């Protein structure tokens with residue numbers, strides 16, 4: 551790898567990936583193409599100087615002229631494609647953006663890669679990689695037992711997961727039809743620093759710190775597998791280095807938890823770290839069960855043995871450790887959250903969750 555195009559690098563996972571890639575592969579150049587939607591935050595990359603092997607391009611992956619220009623003007627050998635509309639609740643409220651960015655945007659990137667990379671002699675393409683970052687939500691919902699594997703049939707249930715499933719199929723088709731050197735990763739729920747506070751863990755941390763209600767969908771017993779974001783970034787690097795072209799790899803954290811367990815854990819750690827609420831009560835008192843999300847998948851769980859065997863990767867961070875590291879990061883970076891938690895965000899989540 552010499553020059554990576556990272557899409558969506560100002561978002562949660564993309565920015566963590568850029569930090570990890572800079573640390574472990576200091577000689578590569580990174581171009582970060584990000585539209586800066588509500589979820590894109592350039593301050594996730596503070597400290598990175600333009601020009602020092604890093605270039606930020608503010609732009610839309612749906613802009614085919616821009617995407618094509620980047621491919622023709624830069625000698626990109628690797629794409630790591632994170633850019634997406636990523637929040638399920640927003641996809642239920644307004645799916646149109648999800649179709650544009652997640653499907654049309656992915657198509658544009660594939661087309662640009664096909665037209666530039668595959669126009670070159672085959673031996674110049676040996677080291678090229680197009681890695682598409684996707685979700686375990688494409689597989690649908692599990693009962694109390696079983697795990698998603700790479701051969702589990704797709705069964706997406708939300709506009710978000712349907713748009714990601716569609717983009718996965720396009721990526722796979724470009725491998726089979728044109729021989730584009732693609733890789734797909736489907737991961738479970740990430741958590742860690744720089745996560746936008748509409749997602750469960752940062753939402754609960756911020757509300758619990760500020761003595762606000764902690765909205766929990768339904769009975770709180772939906773199960774998710776939690777993957778510490780740095781572990782995910784290392785898995786992506788490993789797939790880029792050693793994954794087999796055309797393959798899909800599931801990435802999970804081996805950390806299945808009910809949502810309510812996650813909320814309890816955060817409340818208890820905050821009580822321990824910053825003391826009880828001003829009322830003298832523990833933070834669990836703030837929990838407020840709210841009407842369940844439409845089509846809420848009951849359980850996701852990943853069988854990550856394929857990536858574990860070859861190319862060889864295991865999560866290094868347990869949930870107990872990762873959640874403490876995450877809480878510490880939010881405690882150490884109150885300005886980051888404060889800048890996001892402005893009026894427009896609050897309006898949105900009041901509407902979504904019906905809490906003040």
Ligand code: NAD
Pocket residue numbers: 557558559560561562563564583584585586587588589590591609610611612631632633634635636637651655683684685686714737738739740741746
């Ligand atoms: P995020 O919402 O935090 O960040 C998305 C980034 O993409 C933002 O910086 C945004 O500005 C950018 N973006 C959106 N539309 C764009 C467009 N049209 N052109 C250019 N940039 C655009 O998302 P995330 O949580 O970091 O997720 C990254 C990827 O990982 C997504 O593809 C998502 O589907 C996938 N994923 C995320 C999780 C998770 O738990 N967060 C789990 C599984 C898969």
